[in-house]
Amino acid sequence: MSDEKVPFLDLVAVHRGLQNEFVDILKTVLGTAGFIGGPMVQGFEEDFAKFCESRFCVGVGSGTDALRFALMAAGIRSGDIVVTVPNTFIATTEAISQAGARCDFVDIEERTYTMDPGKLRQYLEKDCSWDSGTKRAFHKRTGHPVTAVVPVHLYGQMADMDPILDLATQYNLKVIEDACQAQGAEYFSKKGNRWRKAGSMGHAAAFSFYPGKNLGACGEAGAITTDDEQLAQTCRLLRDHGQSKKYFHDIEGYNGRLDAIQAGFLRAKLRHLEKWNGQRRDIAHRYNTLFAGAEEDVTLPHEPEWCRSVYHLYVLRVADRVQLQKRLDEAGIGTGIHYPIALHLTKAYEGLGFRVGDFPVAEKAASQVLSLPMFPELTSRQQERVVTEVLKSFVVVSGSGSR
């Protein structure tokens, strides 16, 4: 087998066939000087809302903007508590804090790495008390009201939304999906007995189009989807300095607009997204087949029957990640870690007072997860090389008796 390098992600290959179309988009934008807003942004918003089976889409500057604006537009206020998971990118909790709320965490499910609805129930039943006057759960220790939950659809796989939505109804919580890694992922909801798209289940959802995402811009971009017209309208105000028309500021907002060039590129790429997501699923299944029999050494991604993952990442779990990553690096194989420190233990949140052991499932996952190369153009030959090198690493480790 060749020792050809295998990148973790290839953002050159994906754009090769799109260059002519992208040049036409640039020419249109330059020819009209319609850099901000306008028909390109509107066109993308319409297409993306349709893709997500959602009524409205509001294009914004990043996934972080999308989360922050969605939370604010959903009515989250200073002093509220918003509950999420510790194993996500810090943008999830940054947005919660920047909306004025305090973030709290519940642990994840061991196999899917997404929010454990049982832990959310426990949190609401044991750590909070229900006030029937305000119709709010109040956190017993801090006295703050819990007003929203942010399930994160991690690695391309949706959280177990039915029980989360039931708890949200019972406890009067807004649900903002962090769908930044899950464009096109699906969840089989027992409620309507049908598959539901990421971004169509919560009160609102946030998407990131950071270049490496399944649908990635050629710069920064994001979007909010929602069925709530008022929420969409407030997000439109928030992204544009609170302006309902030029220089008429209904509220204080932000500079969080989606620019027309990125919207044009995203609209062109959106037409390929289903095909690319299908390729990612095929690649994941091929990895699973190639790893068959190695389950003692590696824990493979788990896709429950209620979920169709779009494999933004293909994440293994191993006991000795440091040595495996080093070995793959020496073999020219790119890997990533998503994410090495559970957020409650990260320096930025020292002030929240969490300790090691508070969320053991997320902490253990953070020490063991390793993301392998995953992008639609990854060849079967490259995959075979990755798997061979991973498996070799266990032979070496077992041989040295250090496992």
Ligand SMILES: Cc1ncc(COP(=O)(O)O)c(C=O)c1O
């Ligand atoms: C789970 C999650 N949430 C939020 C974000 C933030 O998105 P952006 O980088 O576009 O601000 C990301 C992007 O990396 C993400 O992966």
